[in-house]
Amino acid sequence: MTNTTGPTIRSAWVLGSTSTVAIAICRALAERGCRRFHLLARNLERNQTLARELRDRFGAEVSCEAVDLLAPQPLQPQFGEVFDLYLVAAGSLGDAERARSDAAEAQEITQANYTGLIPWLTAIVSPERIQQPGALWVFSSVAADRGRPSNYHYGAAKAGLLRFCEGLLLRCHGMPFAVRILKAGFIASPMTEGKAPPALCASPEQIAADLLRRPFRRGIETIPWWWRPLMAVVRRLPAGVAAKL
Template identity: 70%
Template sequence: MYKHHQSIEKVFVLGSTSTVAAAICRLLAQRGCQHFHLVARNDVANQQLASELQERYGAEVSLESCDLLSPEFTHPSQLPALARTYDLYLIAAGALGEAEQARQDPAEAWRITAANYSGLLPWLTAICTPERLRQPGRLWVFSSVAADRGRPSNYHYGAAKAALTTFCEGLQLRCQGKPFAVRIIKAGFMASPMTQGKAPAILCASPESVAKALLRRPNRRGIEYLPWWWSPIMALIRCLPPSLACRL
């Protein structure tokens, strides 16, 4: 196993306005990270985070606007920011979407898939070039515990996250023995606007606690559940018979 201990001083973030991405950026800035390239659809929220990182921590910040649902975004040549090399590539973009609507509206089903899987593929492809994988670096991708088993309540979201997980597992295996580390984060519920009213509060971890857990072992590779206790929970759920699983 290849090990490296490169510090994190330059970070590329896709989905930077998500609560967990913002928490990770703040913690990295506190620890001396010098440059952030923030990519998000919400330009106003992205600028607010950039201003905070600049004014509070003295970081250098560049911004980029991107809509994963845009059919025009298809080729890595449209990603000039990725010509630079970063110590960490953080992929935190995603959306629950409207699960009930997606059951009867193909357009909403497509939007959920694009936001959580297909829209990420050009970015992941542009990041994981043969040249980059020969250099020290990290790719952290947020998947979800919803990828572990289909549920009647949100199977479009779960299927998209399962596809993302499988894709990134392939990237991870491609990087075996290389200095570039791929980390797949199967996150449980987090306290955020996306989960408000859709998840029990007792099961919602704070984005700050997830950020601290990730940076506790910044060179880790492979799949991990965060918070950790989702691992035994999902092991149990995967074993449930269909008669019980259909009630989830």
């Protein structure tokens, strides 16, 4: 893991911009001088709400794009503009119970958290872009560390995303472009409400502040930090115990 503060982030491209953690990161970026945002999300109305806030509060230039990762035909993204930071925070828990017997739901979970992101990640980490300074942050999950009976489709998709992005990380070794893979534990949000103990949930604002201390850090990291020892224990649990998780 390499630590570096690097230059100031002046522009950000955000996929999954309506997620709670992405909104917190956008606000924190704007507070630190970021003045150009391109926001991509499925919920265009909520996306426009964030865009208005960034314009009105911070005077930022903001554009929005509607993106559905579950579209039947994969997109071929094109980038006509270079950004300092590319943030990929898209994803969905889906219906884990339904996915056990419904192949379509299982496929949607995989597409929302992994395969639907591949065209975007491929376009971002282009041979030309990685020759220039910049950063890619990708949110995976601690669920990638071990299969659990309660959400193994989600965990498998996040594990696939993790390994794919690890390949991007190694590809960019020694290049100016920094790849940062974030194995996130529970973050307080509508997605985790009622599904995670509040004591184990970090606030989106704290996650944003922690990440922006070293915005051009490279490598794979577990956030918040206390999930690292917790997952070390989970990975070593006997099968009989893990089956109850």
